[in-house]
Amino acid sequence: xxALLETRGITQRFAGLVANSDVSISVxxxxxxxxxxxxxxxxxxxxxxxxxxxxPTQGSILFDGEDVTHLPxxxxxxxxxxRTFQVVKSFETMSVIDNVIVGALVRxxxxxxxxxxxxxxxxxxxxxxxxxxxxxxxxxxEKRRLEVARALATExxxxxxxxxxxxxxPVEAERxxxxxxxxxxxxxxxxxxxxxxxxxxxxxxxxxVLDLGKVLVEGKPADIVRNPKVxxxxxGDRHAVGA
Amino acid sequence: MxxxxxxxxxxxxxxxxxxxIVAALVPLFVKDVYVQNIMVLTLMYGALSQSWNILSxxxxxxxxxxxxxxxxxxxxxxxxxxxxxVLPWFGMLAGGAISAVIAMALGYPCFRLxxxxxxxxxIVIAEIALLLFQNWNxxxxxxxxxxxxRGDSWLKFQFTRSKLPYFYFALGxxxxxxxxxxxxxxxxxxxxxxxxxxNPEAAESLGVVVFNSKMGxxxxxxxxxxVGGSFYAQFxxxxxxxxxxxxxxxxxMALPAVLGGIGTLWxxxxxxxxxxxxxxxxxxxxxxxxxxxxxxxxxTLIVLISLARPQGLVGLFARSRKAVAR
Numbered sequence: 001x002x003a004l005l006e007t008r009g010i011t012q013r014f015a016g017l018v019a020n021s022d023v024s025i026s027v028x029x030x031x032x033x034x035x036x037x038x039x040x041x042x043x044x045x046x047x048x049x050x051x052x053x054x055x056p057t058q059g060s061i062l063f064d065g066e067d068v069t070h071l072p073x074x075x076x077x078x079x080x081x082x083r084t085f086q087v088v089k090s091f092e093t094m095s096v097i098d099n100v101i102v103g104a105l106v107r108x109x110x111x112x113x114x115x116x117x118x119x120x121x122x123x124x125x126x127x128x129x130x131x132x133x134x135x136x137x138x139x140x141x142e143k144r145r146l147e148v149a150r151a152l153a154t155e156x157x158x159x160x161x162x163x164x165x166x167x168x169x170p171v172e173a174e175r176x177x178x179x180x181x182x183x184x185x186x187x188x189x190x191x192x193x194x195x196x197x198x199x200x201x202x203x204x205x206x207x208x209v210l211d212l213g214k215v216l217v218e219g220k221p222a223d224i225v226r227n228p229k230v231x232x233x234x235x236g237d238r239h240a241v242g243a
Numbered sequence: 244m245x246x247x248x249x250x251x252x253x254x255x256x257x258x259x260x261x262x263x264i265v266a267a268l269v270p271l272f273v274k275d276v277y278v279q280n281i282m283v284l285t286l287m288y289g290a291l292s293q294s295w296n297i298l299s300x301x302x303x304x305x306x307x308x309x310x311x312x313x314x315x316x317x318x319x320x321x322x323x324x325x326x327x328x329v330l331p332w333f334g335m336l337a338g339g340a341i342s343a344v345i346a347m348a349l350g351y352p353c354f355r356l357x358x359x360x361x362x363x364x365x366i367v368i369a370e371i372a373l374l375l376f377q378n379w380n381x382x383x384x385x386x387x388x389x390x391x392x393r394g395d396s397w398l399k400f401q402f403t404r405s406k407l408p409y410f411y412f413a414l415g416x417x418x419x420x421x422x423x424x425x426x427x428x429x430x431x432x433x434x435x436x437x438x439x440x441x442n443p444e445a446a447e448s449l450g451v452v453v454f455n456s457k458m459g460x461x462x463x464x465x466x467x468x469x470v471g472g473s474f475y476a477q478f479x480x481x482x483x484x485x486x487x488x489x490x491x492x493x494x495x496m497a498l499p500a501v502l503g504g505i506g507t508l509w510x511x512x513x514x515x516x517x518x519x520x521x522x523x524x525x526x527x528x529x530x531x532x533x534x535x536x537x538x539x540x541x542x543t544l545i546v547l548i549s550l551a552r553p554q555g556l557v558g559l560f561a562r563s564r565k566a567v568a569r
Contacts, residue, residue, distance in 0.1 A: 040258065051448060051456040072447070073448050074449075074450050074451060074452045076540075077447075078450050083448050085445065085448075089441070089444060091438050091445065092441055092448075098437070101434055102435070102446065105435070105450075106450035109431065111429055111430065111431070116245065151449070154449055
């Protein structure tokens, strides 16, 4: 079976800056893949390219066997790409349930059905008790959950999680990890950007390390954390000696 | 949870029906023509503001150029009637359709602008249209159009002896504008519009086609506004560019919604009920001096209300949906 997501030779330049250079990755169905790397490695750029926020300078993106390189974000959502934002983008004047309904409307045209579906997703994400609260009243960790709930309501095949676990307390992060496992349990493939290694590594099946816009290494988490190249990218060459 | 929501929606509908019936009975007790005139204008501006609210309140695209659609409605009806003998009822629909098409044609370039730039574009476009009409000879240029009045007729929508038919039509218009909003609020479009207003990028990621959403809102909003303009042309039976396309109309459509509660179901009507009588009363009681004292008083009152309730007066009736849904 073909991979669910494949990027082929993605290069993205912003003015003089090369954010991604010849990035080819693939994500198989049902996997949880971690996209990691130090700040400025090009993770967010790659993410936005996959989600369709902008078009790559070069290269192509295949999703579910089709070339989606030139499709706008809304169309990719329809095809099954769901995403969260690193800086949360809740619909602040709307209630939590209404936020999720916006997502649910992609698959359900009857309002009553969309509303019911949204309630189910909120329940799944542990936000049921907050359904009628304005989104602006949520605490940060709840807002992250809302981001996930909204994306899940679109019933994606691939869920892109952009640092949903970063900046949470250990307890919140642990609950977040559970949620991601639960999501995968429903058959959704997950590609997640994180830079907190100790949280991501136990969770993912495979990790892809980006550095300076290029794929540095990819493989099993256990191998990645011992890889001298990765250690030097994160901590500098001095620490890699003798690793 | 679903039931509470459905009940809340039904309660709103019943409240509206109750208010409409009460409003319909008012003329039985209020015979004063001057007061009736104010009531007609209040309902009309309520309906107009409700229409404005769809694009600017729900979808968040603040327009200060809605006078354009108001004027287009008025002119379409008046021109079709005086030049081609088309009955105002058809003129109303034609005006609505033309305005909706023009709103989308203008939206095509303008919806790429964001925030203040969009607002400025709407003002400028309406001013350009005003100038064009002032110089368009076929439409009477600056002199405007006198709609010949030939006695009472529902067919021609003219009434000379009584204001009541106008009153009931305006009431109907307000009801329709309210109903359309009520219906849209719990529709795919309603959710899309609010999402677009709050965060277009997030909306796009959830499958919302932001551009089309704005176009849809503009079309509905312009259509209803133009119907209001058609009504106004029949009501005053004489129009010229300044009296139907002037900037003050754009403000008078925005203000009730802003004052009452922008992007809310009841805000525009509530705002109109307070604002329009206030406008008329300050004008008649202290406007005679010719020194603009009425405008000073009027402006001061608006400032005071907005300071007291920046989120809109509708919050005073805070049995909000939040409370209902719990």
